[in-house]
Amino acid sequence: MKLLLNLVRKDFKRNRVITTALAVFLILSALLMAGGLRVAGTMISSLNGLNELAVPPEYLQMHKGTYDEEAFENFVETRDYIKDSLIVKMLDISNANIIYQDETLEKCLMDNGFVIQNEGFDFLLDMDNEIAEVKDGEIGVPVYYAEELGIQVGDVITLHKDNYRKELTVATVIRDASMNAALASSKRFLISQADLDEISIHMGEWEYCFEFLLEDGTSTAVLEKDYMDAGMPSNGVALTGSLLTMINNLSYGLVAFIIIAISILLIMMAVLCLSYIIRATMAEENCTIGEMKAIGFPGKAIESLYQIKYIILVLAAGVIAYLAAIPFGDFFSSSVIRYCGYGSGEWMKWVWPFIGVILLSLIVMLGCRRIIRQNLKSTVVELMRGEEMIKKQGHYALPSAGLKHRNLTIALGELKCIWKEYSVIFLVFVFSSFLILLPMNMKNTMENPSFMTYMGVGESDIRIDIQSSEKLAEQKDAAQSYLEHDSEIEKYAIYRNGYVQFQNADGEWEYSRVENGDESVFPLEYLEGSAPDDRKEMALSYLNASELGKEVGDSLTVIYRGEELLFTVCGIYQDITYGGKTAKAAIDFDDNDVEVYIIYLDVCDGVSIQEKTDELRGILTDSKITPISEFVSQTFGGITDNMSLVEVAAIVLSLLLIMLITVMILQLITAREHSAIAIKKAIGFSNRDIRIQFGIRILMIQFVAIVVGTVLANLWGEAIFGWMLSFMGASKITILVEPVTAYLLGPAAQLLLVFITVIAGTKVVRSYHIRDQIME
């Protein structure tokens, strides 16, 4: 063993650059694997912990206006599958009335409700995951605002309307299991009962959340149907536990998913490089192996001799990566920890990375053993012939017109003959370019206003939401009459949204949201078919159509106000709003049944969207007015922030990989070609010529790899992104590329880095000498 370790030590010394590069590769892949699993473990622990302590409802229905409390109590009592229920009284206060550091929250998309602490379940927790308590004059601020606006304990939030002014001191930051995520459009502030009573006299509108916990095994669809059938209060958004889980998973899980996906890519690259290096090393060692076999060295001993080096390398990389994954994972978990706390299963963040690293080590070690065993299969004579075994590489012809660009001609000629040797670096360059572009393109797509076409509506400039009010129709009429006479508005359309019942695949009747309005004003691109043309047609969102098992041309029966209505499915579109399950049809909703009016509008050329938004906010004070770009960015705020982190990490990682692989391959190839280098120098090529030839070869390969990586990122990127968003309701995403960054700056940075690496990595050419060649 001591002899083996000595040999390994000498080998490491002799191949310092390659060994280091290989070690970094292994460490990086193990780090990402362990880090991704640590993030995933933390996320699950945090979410579970928050859910255990906060006990979020399994079904939540919001409602504004009066309701029959006795009827509600009766409803609960007569349903034995309801474990517990709660009516949360929430005072909705317009963002214009909430002031933090002299600025209102008008720019924020969220609806803000003021509540007292619940009893029984759906607790608002403080940052220690204890049930939060506030005294009179204090306020608990949602963690979302603490993150977005930097609100801290001790800061002052002012509520202001007309002559009334109330200052509340931030006593705690609130974790809310139901409405934590940026994707949830409402946020709850915690105040004392006395303050709530006082404030409600001066401002705000009461909204109620009817919340339920169900007995084990009960479907929320059963409750939802019963609830609607019983005519329970329901003019607001309804949320199910599964929808909340999905929103949370998407908000926090995306980073873990992407890190693990990147680590798998990286592991593939590490295995590729390792196999290349082992083959290259073994090829040079063939003669020695032959000699060892000839003098009777047992095959097992030779195998151990060559394997032990890689085992040491993998184990060292595993230990380093496991330790490095602690700060790495914690950095990427900081958001979920901030929003949800550490949770109850912290063991997961220690055990999962450990299992990941062990698995990775096993994969690499078994891979090494397979390659080494393959090499040892050759006979002594085959091994000792060495050179004769090398396959003929083929020729390239010098141009008959002479060498106008000698280095280019020779580099390309040689590349033609030995391109197989560059397949590993080519693949790594492809992967890296893919890795840089995919998160970049995904983020760019999500940040583009046209992303709203995946939200079930065509492109427009501004969105007006009129909802959660008893005076919806009047507000809508007021908005319409203003818009009608505003010459700066090019066009607008009003959509009425209500609920009708659809029969799901299990035969249960479920409520889904249906939009009724002129679909031609802001035309939407349909996955299949087209928008409804007449009163007999209905378009379904992708998820709705999938769940109902409907295709274009199928007939569909829905129930509205107890009456069966027959429609033909005319089109399927993408929509990630409202859990992905929506429809479009000309249903004449009764004014009382309209849950929300949404107005989309385009401003005329030259009119500032922001100025028009501000103007409308001043006029239509009871409506929520949002520029579409802001609507998209705030809806996906948390996700795009995480995507930015992933984007930066992917760029740094890919550039590091590119540099490493270039150094490693150059080291191997210059060593392998030392004879050709020496000959070239002897016949009159300068060191500079030879280094240029290496540079051309590698940059040429990288150029092709970047093209391939870019095409793959566009093709597969759409498929991967579509797959990720298909769970939300959009299956076919068109990736939007920012051409300057994706096609110019990105490739230029990669090429420049390789260029610099080639300059540094080919210095070794100077030391190759024909004398060494002759002496060998």
Next chain:
Amino acid sequence: MIKVKQISKSFKDTKVLHDISFEIKRGDFIAVMGASGSGKSTLLYSVSGMDSLSSGKVLFEGINISAMQEDELSGFRLSKMGFVFQNAQMLKNLSVFDNIILPGLVAKKESADGIRKRASELMKRMEIEGIEERDIREVSGGQLQRSSICRAMINNPEILFLDEPTGALNSGATDQVLTILEDLNRDGMTIMTVTHDPRVAVKARRVLYIRDGQIAACKEFSLGADRERELDEWLKGF
């Protein structure tokens, strides 16, 4: 033509050449002999500028090539010197013919057509026509070494350096190569060769004997038939 002035060469702590001085005249044919490890190949590479010196200088027609930068020196070698190595070192991805013309195309002293024509003539003179398009692993050692001489001659060099040119050849191939060297020298080509083979040395006009990195002896031989016996006698003294 070449003045070698007090050159020394060390590898780490080992001194391989000590203070060597001699001169190569135009049309000369010098053979460097000596035991293995005596420094004879190092001397050849030092004189030709292929290797750097620890001290001393080499003047090629008055130009101090020891002071040249590597890239400048490679251009100088390309146009003024030709090299032949023991194992006929050639590029694997080029045919025999392209290996021969490559230095010519790089130097651009002539047109591409002129270089191809000259390569064909050289191959004809070396009696290796017909192997032009072959892979270097598909020809015999003698053919390859003669191809290697063609490559060394393609730029019409002023001096030919050879390192054990017959070391890897059988006796038939050795004879062919020796005849060529003799012919070239007769036509005025200056030659410096390293060899341990007396059959090569006997073709030279002057033999340097290297021992422990120093010139132990130097002898000029007459052009008579006794040259072989004279060399034998002289070598017996070492």
